[in-house]
Amino acid sequence: MQLQSVSHKKLLAHGAIIALGLLMIYPPLWMVSSSFKPGQLIFSEPGLWPREWTLDNYAQGWLALGIPFSKFFLNSVIVAVLSVVGNLVSCSLAAYTFARLEFRFKPVLFALMLGTIMLPFQVILVPQYILFHALNWTNTFLPLVVPKFLAVDSFFVFLLVQFIRGLPRELDDAATVDGCGPFGVFWRIILPLMRPALAVTAVFTFIWTWNEFLGPLIYLTATDNYTVPIALNAFLDSTGPSAWGAMFAMSVLSLLPLFLLFLFAQKQLVQGIATTGLK
Amino acid sequence: MASQELVGRPQKLHARGAVSLIGKRSRGKNRHTVIPWVLLTPWLIGFCAITLGPMLASLYLSMTDYNLLGDSTWVGFANYIRMFTDDPKFLTSAGVTLNYVLVSVPLQLAFALAIAVLLNQGLAGLAFYRSMYYLPSLLGSSVAIALLWRQIFGSAGLINQVLGAIGFTNLPAWIATPDHALQTLILLHVWTFGSPMIIFLAGLRQVPQDLYEAAAVDGAGAWTKFWRITIPMLSPVIFFNLVLQMIHAFQTFTQSYVISSGTGGPVNSTLVYTLYMYQQAFSNFHMGYASAMAWLLVLVVGALTAIAFGTSKHWVHYAGEK
Numbered sequence: 001m002q003l004q005s006v007s008h009k010k011l012l013a014h015g016a017i018i019a020l021g022l023l024m025i026y027p028p029l030w031m032v033s034s035s036f037k038p039g040q041l042i043f044s045e046p047g048l049w050p051r052e053w054t055l056d057n058y059a060q061g062w063l064a065l066g067i068p069f070s071k072f073f074l075n076s077v078i079v080a081v082l083s084v085v086g087n088l089v090s091c092s093l094a095a096y097t098f099a100r101l102e103f104r105f106k107p108v109l110f111a112l113m114l115g116t117i118m119l120p121f122q123v124i125l126v127p128q129y130i131l132f133h134a135l136n137w138t139n140t141f142l143p144l145v146v147p148k149f150l151a152v153d154s155f156f157v158f159l160l161v162q163f164i165r166g167l168p169r170e171l172d173d174a175a176t177v178d179g180c181g182p183f184g185v186f187w188r189i190i191l192p193l194m195r196p197a198l199a200v201t202a203v204f205t206f207i208w209t210w211n212e213f214l215g216p217l218i219y220l221t222a223t224d225n226y227t228v229p230i231a232l233n234a235f236l237d238s239t240g241p242s243a244w245g246a247m248f249a250m251s252v253l254s255l256l257p258l259f260l261l262f263l264f265a266q267k268q269l270v271q272g273i274a275t276t277g278l279k
Numbered sequence: 280m281a282s283q284e285l286v287g288r289p290q291k292l293h294a295r296g297a298v299s300l301i302g303k304r305s306r307g308k309n310r311h312t313v314i315p316w317v318l319l320t321p322w323l324i325g326f327c328a329i330t331l332g333p334m335l336a337s338l339y340l341s342m343t344d345y346n347l348l349g350d351s352t353w354v355g356f357a358n359y360i361r362m363f364t365d366d367p368k369f370l371t372s373a374g375v376t377l378n379y380v381l382v383s384v385p386l387q388l389a390f391a392l393a394i395a396v397l398l399n400q401g402l403a404g405l406a407f408y409r410s411m412y413y414l415p416s417l418l419g420s421s422v423a424i425a426l427l428w429r430q431i432f433g434s435a436g437l438i439n440q441v442l443g444a445i446g447f448t449n450l451p452a453w454i455a456t457p458d459h460a461l462q463t464l465i466l467l468h469v470w471t472f473g474s475p476m477i478i479f480l481a482g483l484r485q486v487p488q489d490l491y492e493a494a495a496v497d498g499a500g501a502w503t504k505f506w507r508i509t510i511p512m513l514s515p516v517i518f519f520n521l522v523l524q525m526i527h528a529f530q531t532f533t534q535s536y537v538i539s540s541g542t543g544g545p546v547n548s549t550l551v552y553t554l555y556m557y558q559q560a561f562s563n564f565h566m567g568y569a570s571a572m573a574w575l576l577v578l579v580v581g582a583l584t585a586i587a588f589g590t591s592k593h594w595v596h597y598a599g600e601k
Contacts, residue, residue, distance in 0.1 A: 010400075010402065013397065013400065013402060014402060014404075016397070017394075017397060017398065017402070017408050018408075020394075021408060021411040021412055024411070024412060024414075024415055024470065025411060025414055025415065027424075027427055027428075027431055027437065028414070028415075028418060028424070028427065030437060031423075031427045042430070043435040043436075043440070044435075044440065045440075046437055046440040046441050046444065089321075090321040090322065090325070093318050093319075093321060093322070094318075094319060094321065094322035096318065097315050097318040097319045097322075098319075101314070101315040101318070102315070103312070103315035103316060103319075109319075109326075112326065112331075113322075113326070116326070116330050118526060118580070118584065119330070119334075119577070120526070120529070120530055120573070120576050120577055120580050121530070122530065122553055122556060122572075122573040122576055122577075123333075123334055123337055123570075123573040123574060123576070123577045124329070124330060124333035124334055124337065125556075125560070125569075125573065126333075126337055126340060126560050126566050126569050126570050126573065127332070127333035127334075127336035127337045127340065127570075128329065128333050129560070129561075130336070130347065130566070131328075131333065133347070147325060147329045149321060149325075150321050150322065150324050150325025150326075150328070150329055151321050151322040151325050151326075152325040152326070152329045152330055157322070181314065182314045182315070182318070183314065183318065186318070207417065210421075211420050211421045211422075211533075213422055213532070213533040213536070213537075214532055214533070214553075214557070217536075218561060228422075229421065229422035229423075229533075230422075232422045232423060232426060233422055233536075233537055236426060236429075236537070236540070237540060244430055247426055248426075248427070248430075250423075251422075251423035251424075251426050251427065252423070254421065254422070254423045255418055255421060255423050255424075258417055258418060258421070259418075261417075262410070262413075262414060262417055266406075266410060269413070269417070270409070270413075270477055273474045273477045273478060274477055274478060274480070274481035275481075
């Protein structure tokens with residue numbers, strides 16, 4: 001009797017979790033299905049299974065801005081990949097220096113670094129724009145990418161510092177005895193051991209830059225420099241809400257890389273969030 | 280857990296850094312004086328040129344009148360005074376943002392905690408469920424989802440199709456109605472409760488099971504266990520999530536921009552703070568005024584964080600402390 005009521009309760013819990021979960025992911029699922037529906041059905045068919053299938057939306061959306069969407073995807077990939085590389089190189093160097101090397105003013109600099117983790121980006125937005133404008137960098141990817149090579153995402157520096165502190169110092173000492181300098185220790189010992197934390201850094205940098213809107217909105221003015229989010233927004237502005245099918249089609253494509261990360265980088269995503277509160 | 284250390288005990292981190300510094304000095308005798316600075320160069324340049332420099336520049340700009348083309352003129356605190364005395368649109372945007380933060384963050388955290396507790400009862404398939412609930416968080420900040428939201432809550436959108444099918448009539452275009460537009464944005468924020476949920480799940484796993492067993496022996500029901508054990512034991516994690524999500528919510532931009540085509544409409548009902556600041560800076564080229572707005576935001580976020588820390592000892596319970 002007791003056992004049965006427990007398993008009933010579990011069944012009920014499973015049912016509730018699944019029902020609520022389906023409700024949660026219904027909107028994006030509906031968007032995927034609607035991207036295969038003829039235009040007018042989007043406004044009359046709340047169900048998931050299209051009564052009529054078409055690929056017109058994809059064909060129409062792909063060329064909607066005059067430049068094929070492949071160009072915007074290429075731009076987004078360039079920005080995201082360079083950002084990932086930049087963050088990996090610069091943040092791991094800074095983190096190693098803070099975690100393992102001794103130098104003057106270290107406590108002060110480390111405190112300053114920590115202090116910028118929670119800094120609202122709005123406060124540096126305007127002067128940064130003025131700076132990049134003066135350098136003639138507007139309408140290039142430089143304002144989006146160069147900061148990543150300068151370790152300005154303190155969050156990741158902190159994440160990597162924490163990780164390095166957990167590695168045994170004996171390894172460093174052994175390598176030093178074998179004749180490695182500080183950079184040698186970093187390159188041969190720390191960097192290979194840091195792989196899990198670097199994976200978290202790479203995954204979140206990619207997600208953030210793939211979704212980034214405000215930066216590209218300010219800096220990228222010519223259509224052929226648009227990243228995917230800016231192109232989608234421009235698509236909405238240029239056609240108004242009449243071309244939902246085509247917009248949905250391009251939106252689905254824009255979410256595809258995130259979804260692939262979701263499938264193949266579960267571990268990094270969960271770890272990153274659970275240990276540091278990354279979004 | 281690193282997350283607790285991040286907000287809960289920063290002093291401890293500094294202390295540890297300082298201690299290891301002294302310890303190492305006496306041992307290593309400044310063996311490498313140049314190399315650390317070489318390795319730190321990218322960060323130093325970034326910190327000075329991309330973070331600290333612009334911060335100070337914006338503090339200066341906030342006391343000037345500057346339109347990017349001409350020279351800047353010193354105006355003292357005029358920008359700050361104007362915000363509160365001569366700019367109703369500013370007050371509207373501050374109100375919209377407060378409304379947004381104060382409603383969406385507690386709702387989001389309540390959902391996150393409720394689902395985390397629901398998932399944490401040793402059910403099979405936890406990893407799968409966790410992923411399902413996390414997916415909206417991953418997608419939620421994209422332009423694609425903002426576009427989708429615009430359709431869903433439009434006059435013939437998904438919501439009205441469903442409501443119409445079950446018999447409702449005279450349905451509004453939610454996104455175009457001043458009374459409802461902000462609610463759709465709040466709903467979008469609540470929808471992305473996946474990341475605080477994952478943090479709660481990690482926290483729940485740290486709660487010692489013997490506490491629940493002891494409470495069960497004393498005859499405590501599920502409700503009592505939740506309020507007397509789960510909530511106090513989880514309070515550092517709740518605190519962490521609260522601070523983090525509040526800071527995030529204060530800075531919301533993309534969704535309002537896409538859903539209102541950059542206007543903050545209808546009738547400024549979705550004009551969140553950063554959107555208005557963006558308009559001032561990059562549509563009107565009031566760089567000085569926008570900088571003043573940015574600094575006010577820093578002060579508000581800083582003050583809220585300080586209040587959260589200041590009050591934390593009254594309600595945040597760290598295991599092992601009395």
